[in-house]
Amino acid sequence: MTVSRRAWLKTLLQGIGVGLVVGPRFPTVDAAYGSEGSLGTGPLTVRVTRPFDAETPVREFTSWLTPNERFFVRSHFGPPAAETVQSDAWRLTVKGLVKEGLSVSLKDLQQFEAVTLTAVLQCSGNGRAHHRPKVPGVQWERGAVGNAQWTGVRLRDVLQQAGVKPQGLHVQFQGADRPVLATVPLFTRSIPLAKALHPDTLLAYEMNGRPLPLLHGAPLRVITPGWMAESCMKWLTEITVRADETPGYYMQQAYRIPETAVQPTSGLPGSAMVPVEQMLVKSLIAAPAEGDTVRKGPVTIQGVAWAGDVAVTQVEVSCDDGRTWEPARFVGEEQPYAWRQWQYIWNAKSVGPTAILCRATDARGERQPVTSPWNPGGFLWSGWDRLTVTVAA
Amino acid sequence: MSMRPTSSRVVLASLKPSTDIPRPSRTLGRGGLAWRALSPFTIVLLVILVAVAITAAQEEERTAVEPAVARKAATLILARCxxxxxxxxxSQQRxxxxxxxxxxxxxxxxxxxxSKDEAALLVQYLSARNHPGAPDQLPSIENELAMAQPAREQGVATDGPLTGVAAKGAGLYAHNCQACHGEGAAGGAGPKLARNRILKNEGAFWETVLHGRGPMPAWGAVLSHQEIADIHAWLASR
Structure with a gap:
């Protein structure tokens, strides 16, 4: 066939209509937000355009709940096509070491008792950018975390209906998302049976009182309160009870940390690697922001702190680069698994740049370290939070 | 004063004649410092620091990749990664x-x-460009390629009809398009292209292939116009 290049240049404008001609099967960010409004990516800091990975600017954490459209987004392959997870087409299958396999619709599932809880969801790589030497992966800074209200049913109730056989010790999750190339391993994960049977482990269909948005796992995702987000499978379609931990890359190689501290080398870890599970105690300064100018006199410093499935017992603030620390005051709601808001009134006296730091302590007695132990995956960063403001006269 | 500008040039310097190694006077001038205002100790310290910077810059010059290699690597990244x-x-990795x-x-x-050689080329390019000492901000790989290029894009100015060869297009399609658009152009992660109406809309087809659209990357730097015409011819024959 013959193509005149001048001809195609002349008809370039027609390209605007291309979307209608081809019919996009790639879900777009706009489409993913759909009913959430056309906020798009504006409020988020995009780390990777495709698959879409974006973090929440920490100023958002002055509120207790993180809104759905400002909640961090992370997946390995991006969301599945919207039509495959629409409630009439979607089914959840329960199989493996169970007495009776199940295949249920969302409506069937909603016959189980509904449970609502508020929990922090945090990417294991949150803070990866702070590790030295640097490690490969999405360079998350401070905002791959959020606090939301989740409504769903207990995974325990669903497993009890199917009947877990005595050999069943691990519960495997598979979502509907797929890699572009069939040669890339699927994102398949498992959690130990004890966590799966915990009464607070949910199959959630609502986030902050709204149906789960596509980017956050519509129509159903796992919520393992107190554990990091790679256990919280999105777009859930299959639950398989197994005798062993799920094989494959995303369980056996990725999302693992050395059991004991290792030297920061780029080679082998030199320690047994164990799966990332529980959250560590951590705190963030939400306001003021990095680089802000504040007035001499009283300055309100506020933020959040969380420690997974135990309570945060203390948050301390330092306004002299860590030489002295003062306790912050807790404010607002206190709920298991949710983060705690805190406030500290700083009397800023000396004009010029000042570092503000915060650190939290939990009910286990664990306190945030200056920096986290280096690990080859760059997981579980929980070092002191730190920013610099300028005090103006 | 910052040591950073020396290393920020790793790849860019390799794409242009490399006259960009900062000299002491220039570096100090940039920092707005006057020699007479400095103590002898500070001057000695600055001279040492600048010497370190120059050594580091020279070290990086040695590991920097040739412009042609950088072009090829960036092109491969767009087509394969x-x-x-x-x-x-x-780009965010160091x-x-x-x-x-x-x-x-x-x-x-x-x-x-x-291929093995292509993988080695990528490692060479990425180790020189995205090493642990590279500056926080680097131009995007797309921008770097646009600056270094484009031998092929210049072809746009030349006129005259292109005749696509369907037999050649089959292999080009399998190598470049099949991963997303499926075997036999039947669709996959990307839309089905066999008998897709876009094949009759040349403007839309060329615009999409050359510049990308939504999640589809731009192929303008990867495929020649002849190759795109070949793929089009093969698709049209499906």
């Missing part, structure tokens, strides 16, 4: 050579369509 993820994921080698090996193991 951006199938699954955008180049921003690559890794030593052994980690780049492991990363590229992992991607090849997972199906990235790279």
């Amino acid at each position: 951006a199938v699954c993820h955008t180049t921003d994921l690559i 890794l030593p050579r052994d980690r780049w080698t492991a990363t590229v090996e992992k991607m090849v193991h997972w199906g990235a369509d790279l």
Whole structure:
């Protein structure tokens, strides 16, 4: 066939209509937000355009709940096509070491008792950018975390209906998302049976009182309160009870940390690697922001702190680069698994740049370290939070 | 004063004649410092620092890649890596050579369509560009390629009809398009192209292939116009 290049240049404008001609099967960010409004990516800091990975600017954490459209987004392959997870087409299958396999619709599932809880969801790589030497992966800074209200049913109730056989010790999750190339391993994960049977482990269909948005796992995702987000499978379609931990890359190689501290080398870890599970105690300064100018006199410093499935017992603030620390005051709601808001009134006296730091302590007695132990995956960063403001006269 | 400008030139310097190694006077001038205002100790310290900077710059010059290699590597990244993820994921990494080698090996193991030589070329390019000492901000790989290029894009100015050869298009399609658009153009992660109406809308077809659209990367730097016409001819014959 013959193509005149001048001809195609002349008809370039027609390209605007291309979307209608081809019919996009790639879900777009706009489409993913759909009913959430056309906020798009504006409020988020995009780390990777495709698959879409974006973090929440920490100023958002002055509120207790993180809104759905400002909640961090992370997946390995991006969301599945919207039509495959629409409630009439979607089914959840329960199989493996169970007495009776199940295949249920969302409506069937909603016959189980509904449970609502508020929990922090945090990417294991949150803070990866702070590790030295640097490690490969999405360079998350401070905002791959959020606090939301989740409504769903207990995974325990669903497993009890199917009947877990005595050999069943691990519960495997598979979502509907797929890699572009069939040669890339699927994102398949498992959690130990004890966590799966915990009464607070949910199959959630609502986030902050709204149906789960596509980017956050519509129509159903796992919520393992107190554990990091790679256990919280999105777009859930299959639950398989197994005798062993799920094989494959995303369980056996990725999302693992050395059991004991290792030297920061780029080679082998030199320690047994164990799966990332529980959250560590951590705190963030939400306001003021990095680089802000504040007035001499009283300055309100506020933020959040969380420690997974135990309570945060203390948050301390330092306004002299860590030489002295003062306790912050807790404010607002206190709920298991949710983060705690805190406030500290700083009397800023000396004009010029000042570092503000915060650190939290939990009910286990664990306190945030200056920096986290280096690990080859760059997981579980929980070092002191730190920013610099300028005090103006 | 900052040491950073020396290393920020690693790849850019390699694409242009490399006269960019800062000299002491220039570096100090940039910092707005006057020699007579400095103590002898400070001057000695500054001279040492500048000497270190120059050594580091020379070291990086040696590891920097040739412009032609950089062009080829950036082109490969757009064609082979951006199938699954955008180049921003690559650009934000700061890794030593052994980690780049492991990363590229992992991607090849997972199906990235790279020959041994191409994989080695990518490791060479990425180790020189995205090493642990590289500055926080680097131009995007797309921008770098646009600056270094484009021998092929210049062809746009020349006129005259292109005749696509369907027989050639089959292989080009399998190598470049099939991962997303499926075997026999039947669709996959990307839309079905066999008998797709876009084939009759030349403007839309060329615009999409050359510049990308939504999640589809731009192929303008990867495929020649003749190759695109060949693919079009093959698709039209389906």
